[in-house]
Amino acid sequence: MPADSFIHRMDPRAKILGVIFLLTGIFMVKTLLMFFFWFIILFSLTLFSKISLSVILRSAKPVIILVLFTVFIHIFFTKGQILYSLGFITITLEGIQMGIHMGLRLLLLVLYASLLTLTTSPMELADGLEKLFTPFKKVGFPAHELAMMMTIALRFIPTLLDETDRIMKAQLARGADLDRGSILKRLKAFIPVLVPLFVIVFQRAEDLALAMESRCYKGGRGRTRMNPLHWSKGDTLAFTATVFMVFLIMYIDRSLVLI
Amino acid sequence: MSIEIRDLHFVYHRGTPLESAALAGIDLVINKAEWLSIVGHTGSGKSTLAQHLNALLVPHQGQVLVDGISTSGESSKLRNIRQKVGLVFQYPEQQLFAETVYDEVAFAPLNWGIKAENLEDRVSEALNAAGLGPEFKNRNPFQLSGGEKRRVAIASVLAARPSYLVLDEPTAGLDSRGKNDLLSLLASMREEGMGIILITHDLELALSCSERILVIENGKAVISGSSEKVIYTLGSTMVNGLIVPEIAKVAQGLRNCGWDVPLSIDETDIAEAIVKRVRDREIS
Numbered sequence: 001m002p003a004d005s006f007i008h009r010m011d012p013r014a015k016i017l018g019v020i021f022l023l024t025g026i027f028m029v030k031t032l033l034m035f036f037f038w039f040i041i042l043f044s045l046t047l048f049s050k051i052s053l054s055v056i057l058r059s060a061k062p063v064i065i066l067v068l069f070t071v072f073i074h075i076f077f078t079k080g081q082i083l084y085s086l087g088f089i090t091i092t093l094e095g096i097q098m099g100i101h102m103g104l105r106l107l108l109l110v111l112y113a114s115l116l117t118l119t120t121s122p123m124e125l126a127d128g129l130e131k132l133f134t135p136f137k138k139v140g141f142p143a144h145e146l147a148m149m150m151t152i153a154l155r156f157i158p159t160l161l162d163e164t165d166r167i168m169k170a171q172l173a174r175g176a177d178l179d180r181g182s183i184l185k186r187l188k189a190f191i192p193v194l195v196p197l198f199v200i201v202f203q204r205a206e207d208l209a210l211a212m213e214s215r216c217y218k219g220g221r222g223r224t225r226m227n228p229l230h231w232s233k234g235d236t237l238a239f240t241a242t243v244f245m246v247f248l249i250m251y252i253d254r255s256l257v258l259i
Numbered sequence: 260m261s262i263e264i265r266d267l268h269f270v271y272h273r274g275t276p277l278e279s280a281a282l283a284g285i286d287l288v289i290n291k292a293e294w295l296s297i298v299g300h301t302g303s304g305k306s307t308l309a310q311h312l313n314a315l316l317v318p319h320q321g322q323v324l325v326d327g328i329s330t331s332g333e334s335s336k337l338r339n340i341r342q343k344v345g346l347v348f349q350y351p352e353q354q355l356f357a358e359t360v361y362d363e364v365a366f367a368p369l370n371w372g373i374k375a376e377n378l379e380d381r382v383s384e385a386l387n388a389a390g391l392g393p394e395f396k397n398r399n400p401f402q403l404s405g406g407e408k409r410r411v412a413i414a415s416v417l418a419a420r421p422s423y424l425v426l427d428e429p430t431a432g433l434d435s436r437g438k439n440d441l442l443s444l445l446a447s448m449r450e451e452g453m454g455i456i457l458i459t460h461d462l463e464l465a466l467s468c469s470e471r472i473l474v475i476e477n478g479k480a481v482i483s484g485s486s487e488k489v490i491y492t493l494g495s496t497m498v499n500g501l502i503v504p505e506i507a508k509v510a511q512g513l514r515n516c517g518w519d520v521p522l523s524i525d526e527t528d529i530a531e532a533i534v535k536r537v538r539d540r541e542i543s
Contacts, residue, residue, distance in 0.1 A: 173416070
């Protein structure tokens with residue numbers, strides 16, 4: 001999302017590490033009150049990042065079904081103190097509690113992750129990940145290659161969507177029937193779209209490889225960056241604050257559980 | 260029988276910040292069995308217009324009627340329209356998917372529910388029309404040359420026996436021989452009564468083969484009429500990105516000096532007119 005705020009300008013490494021800490025924090029929490037706190041923190045961070053709240057909330061839309069599914073699975077299949085039972089369906093107190101906790105966890109997970117992706121460009125994200133994984137290069141982990149693959153994949157998503165649209169239209173014009181009949185029939189109807197698409201993907205990959213090689217691309221070794229990442233004081237501050245917040249909330253949570 | 264376009268408007272990404280008008284009020288009637296070329300610069304809306312002709316896109320305002328059936332109507336009628344109006348996309352060889360040329364060309368007739376006993380004839384006829392011999396039937400389309408692939412793709416559209424054939428930049432990437440072969444193929448389809456609608460950025464190509472030309476710019480029709488009218492109008496108006504052939508510029512220039520030369524891109528016609536004028540002067 002094009003906007004300018006402190007969160008947008010943060011070093012992607014600080015953001016990625018921060019989010020990882022936040023997510024572990026979210027998975028440790030066991031009381032409703034603390035979940036509520038995590039939501040308050042999310043909303044204030046959103047406000048701070050100048051992204052409208054509705055954009056963040058909309059990003060949770062695709063996973064809503066998954067969340068509900070998880071909630072119901074927990075409600076119906078957790079053993080414990082029986083509240084209500086009908087035939088083979090039993091609802092337990094523990095089930096409801098677990099269901100709500102799991103649902104909230106998943107929701108928070110998605111929302112925090114989308115806060116990260118909405119304030120960080122894919123390029124920055126890939127750069128950040130590459131830098132973070134650099135220490136593992138010693139044990140043979142291909143950090144640069146993975147980051148490059150991620151960047152390329154993200155770059156080609158819109159292009160491939162365009163191509164798919166074009167091929168679909170070309171087959172529709174030849175009388176293909178893509179949206180009628182049983183699932184099996186529809187899958188079969190998609191073969192005339194998928195085959196040309198694969199051909200195009202391989203062609204593009206070949207072209208890209210050739211273009212990269214003709215500009216002397218040889219992988220990550222000795223490669224300099226156009227925009228080197230810069231870890232500023234603000235990043236240290238924000239990261240420390242995040243870690244502190246996670247431990248604080250976990251501490252309060254533990255004490256609440258013990259009471 | 261004709262395709263009628265009335266006050267056609269179309270907007271991409273409607274209702275988003277990326278909104279951009281592609282067509283802004285096009286009026287056009289395309290008669291059956293005429294060769295119309297639609298000429299415009301990149302982004303002028305010509306490909307968008309092409310996709311309206313067989314209901315792949317539906318107007319946001321206005322109407323497109325194909326032989327009296329509106330493309331904005333029920334979806335069950337859309338297939339009918341698509342059968343009548345064949346559309347050959349730009350780089351149609353990218354749509355190939357079958358294992359043999361026969362299967363590829365049979366795809367459209369099978370989709371339109373042709374009887375099995377007629378299928379073989381249909382395929383042979385389409386291959387023949389596209390200038391491919393029967394020996395191609397069992398070959399793998401992916402192993403053909405670029406020009407042959409394009410012929411297969413065009414045959415696969417012809418096999419549905421459309422009343423109108425719309426082609427979006429069909430000569431892109433072909434060498435001059437491939438281009439001439441394709442144009443003569445289209446001319447013979449035209450002779451047999453098929454309406455040809457050629458979409459191109461190449462004004463010279465359009466001038467050389469069509470009966471009528473529509474020049475569009477920014478989604479609006481700016482010139483419509485015969486080759487002579489288009490050359491005449493372009494003598495006084497500029498259309499963004501349109502390259503006027505050198506020979507047409509010569510004709511325009513001579514006429515501005517009061518010489519009576521034809522508005523054509525045929526070098527012989529113009530040369531003859533010049534020679535005649537010079538001879539007449541010598542005699543007087």
